Amino acid sequence: xxxxxxxxxxxxxxxxxxxxxxxxxxxxxxxxxxxxxxxxxxxxxxxxxxxxxxxxxxxxxxxxxx
Amino acid sequence: xxxxxxxxxxxxxxxxxxxxxxxxxxxxxxxxxxxxxxxxxxxxxxxxxxxxxxxxxxxxxxxxxxxxxxxxxxxxxxxxxxxxxxxxxxxxxxxxxxxxxxxxxxxxxxxxxxxxxxxxxxxxxxxxxxxxxxxxxxxxxxxxxxxxxxxxxxxxxxxxxxxxxxxxxxxxxxxxxxxxxxxxxxxxxxxxxxxxxxxxxxxxxxxxxxxxxxxxxxxxxxxxxxxxxxxxxxxxxxxxxxxxxxxxxxxxxxxxxxxxxxxxxxxxxxxxxxxxxxxxxxxxxxxxxxxxxxxxxxxxxxxxxxxxxxxxxxxxxxxxxxxxxxxxxxxxxxxxxxxxxxxxxxxxxxxxxxxxxxxxxxxxxxxxxxxxxxxxxxxxxxxxxxxxxxxxxxxxxxxxxxxxxxxxxxxxxxxxxxxxxxxxxxxxxxxxxxxxxxxxxxxxxxxxxxxxxxxxxxxxxxxxxxxxxxxxxxxxxxxxxxxxxxxxxxxxxxxxxxxxxxxxxxxxxxxxxxxxxxxxxxxxxxxxxxxxxxxxxxxxxxxxxxxxxxx
Numbered sequence: 011x012x013x014x015x016x017x018x019x020x021x022x023x024x025x026x027x028x029x030x031x032x033x034x035x036x037x038x039x040x041x042x043x044x045x046x047x048x049x050x051x052x053x054x055x056x057x058x059x060x061x062x063x064x065x066x067x068x069x070x071x072x073x074x075x076x
Numbered sequence: 077x078x079x080x081x082x083x084x085x086x087x088x089x090x091x092x093x094x095x096x097x098x099x100x101x102x103x104x105x106x107x108x109x110x111x112x113x114x115x116x117x118x119x120x121x122x123x124x125x126x127x128x129x130x131x132x133x134x135x136x137x138x139x140x141x142x143x144x145x146x147x148x149x150x151x152x153x154x155x156x157x158x159x160x161x162x163x164x165x166x167x168x169x170x171x172x173x174x175x176x177x178x179x180x181x182x183x184x185x186x187x188x189x190x191x192x193x194x195x196x197x198x199x200x201x202x203x204x205x206x207x208x209x210x211x212x213x214x215x216x217x218x219x220x221x222x223x224x225x226x227x228x229x230x231x232x233x234x235x236x237x238x239x240x241x242x243x244x245x246x247x248x249x250x251x252x253x254x255x256x257x258x259x260x261x262x263x264x265x266x267x268x269x270x271x272x273x274x275x276x277x278x279x280x281x282x283x284x285x286x287x288x289x290x291x292x293x294x295x296x297x298x299x300x301x302x303x304x305x306x307x308x309x310x311x312x313x314x315x316x317x318x319x320x321x322x323x324x325x326x327x328x329x330x331x332x333x334x335x336x337x338x339x340x341x342x343x344x345x346x347x348x349x350x351x352x353x354x355x356x357x358x359x360x361x362x363x364x365x366x367x368x369x370x371x372x373x374x375x376x377x378x379x380x381x382x383x384x385x386x387x388x389x390x391x392x393x394x395x396x397x398x399x400x401x402x403x404x405x406x407x408x409x410x411x412x413x414x415x416x417x418x419x420x421x422x423x424x425x426x427x428x429x430x431x432x433x434x435x436x437x438x439x440x441x442x443x444x445x446x447x448x449x450x451x452x453x454x455x456x457x458x459x460x461x462x463x464x465x466x467x468x469x470x471x472x473x474x475x476x477x478x479x480x481x482x483x484x485x486x487x488x489x490x491x492x493x494x495x496x497x498x499x500x501x502x503x504x505x506x507x508x509x510x511x512x513x514x515x516x517x518x519x520x521x522x523x524x525x526x527x528x529x530x531x532x533x534x535x536x537x538x539x540x541x542x543x544x545x546x547x548x549x550x551x552x553x554x555x556x557x558x559x560x561x562x563x564x565x566x567x568x569x570x571x572x573x574x575x576x577x578x579x580x581x582x583x584x585x586x587x588x589x590x591x592x593x594x595x596x597x598x599x600x601x602x603x604x605x606x607x608x609x610x611x612x613x614x615x616x617x618x619x620x621x622x623x624x625x626x627x
Contacts, residue, residue, distance in 0.1 A: 040398075044411075047402055047518045051412040052419070054512035055497060063489070063496035069099045070186070070499060072089045072193040074141025075201025076262040076287060 077376040081150045081208040087143040087201040089188035112174045120553045120564040129564040131550040133542030149542035154303030158295040163532035189291040190502030192249045194495035200253045203291040207284040211313040219319035225331040226354035230388045231301040233290035234406030242431035247406040251335040276566040278581040293510045294521035303381035314373035323347035340396040402520040541580040
């Protein structure tokens, strides 16, 4: 099997995150995206946050580093 | 068009937890990690450390502070920067699974891609970049520093300042730990511009090594961080002098101002003329790059980098942070934390009010960095009494503003929970906040072509010495027997039994070239300079002795 490193040819310019819509429909879409991010954030926080943050931070203590 | 090479090193926070949620002794945890890595991964041992080199050309080892470091292979395009960071993540997640399955006492193996500690240790660890170049290193202070002081508007990971007694969000949480504009140190007195120039290559090549930034998750942000920096290094190498047009009056102070402003409207004093925003300064560099696109010194992907760069600046200028809330690491964090504050009954404005209240501790605490934590660490006052001690100073102000005393405890709790959320954001695997948001499909950071991560985990890039290194590791590193007698380095692979070495001193090497090392008795001038570093190995080869095994 000939594995490709990646599927993107350097000549393809369409590699950016979405441009984002403009105008009133654009604003509605931005609001929808913001609402979706907020809802997902709520769910993620609910899942991730412990009942004792100070204990968590102490248990993950890191020393030193560059 | 000119090829460029660069690389990324990622230091991870690491902890093993037992079934009761207690931390396994770190020395023990590191020992298990190293053994698990060696058992799972096809590798050759690192001649210089306790680490190993992998089949994709990267190195995995334990850096100072007991941080596992994944130093990716030499890369030739910025899309691969994001791919090989993800490759490192996949490798560590495989090892994490092994640690849990092989040790009864281990319930969780946690890796975090972040760069500051929130437990009060004052620690920070790195996300380093290396750029191969032939410019005079002295040029970077003048011509690169303004760029480094401002790029955090899209390269910042976002996070909090644990050295501050209140809650201070920063676009770049490493900034408080950068205490000099220029420095050769990496663990104390860190500088925005690091002057270390350990080439790891043949003569004529230099290596710009940067440690002023943080690890990122956004593919777009990673692409910009590496691609834009590589383009600017290419410009400086070619003789362009962007710093002649752009000079900050106080770069370090400017960086701190920019780091505290999610709107990206903050201005900083210039050496000449009106104060400028970070976006404006970045546009000056972009304009210079765009005016030289197509010239021979530019890498083949420079046009695409400029397109993305301009896009990022346009978005930041048009409505930061909302305009980039789903795309850049710091803005994603800002959005999530803002939502959390709102749910808890706070806003960034009310947080600022609290900050002002506790910024002026009682006279007895003057000079202490963080009243909440320093007193507990010192053991001077029991934790439960710290708040009362603080209230000696701020109590009157609380009464003046009609604020109940228990609100102070709530704010302290809020601070701790935000710190935990920030830590969780960088956690690898499904538990991490970024990972959850990405899985939910609410982020917009992906780049077409940043994919096939499994391939990047196992195979090196196609261009340069990383391919030779990775292929040789794959060939020779499968078993203890096959790797016996081999030692690996960035610039060579040593075959002790056959008394030869694979010369990787040319970063762009494409042909496997096994050589017989010169005799230690030969004149120094006749030895390749890249081999001088391993004179000890040469001597041992000729005396038919084995070098000490890495631990």
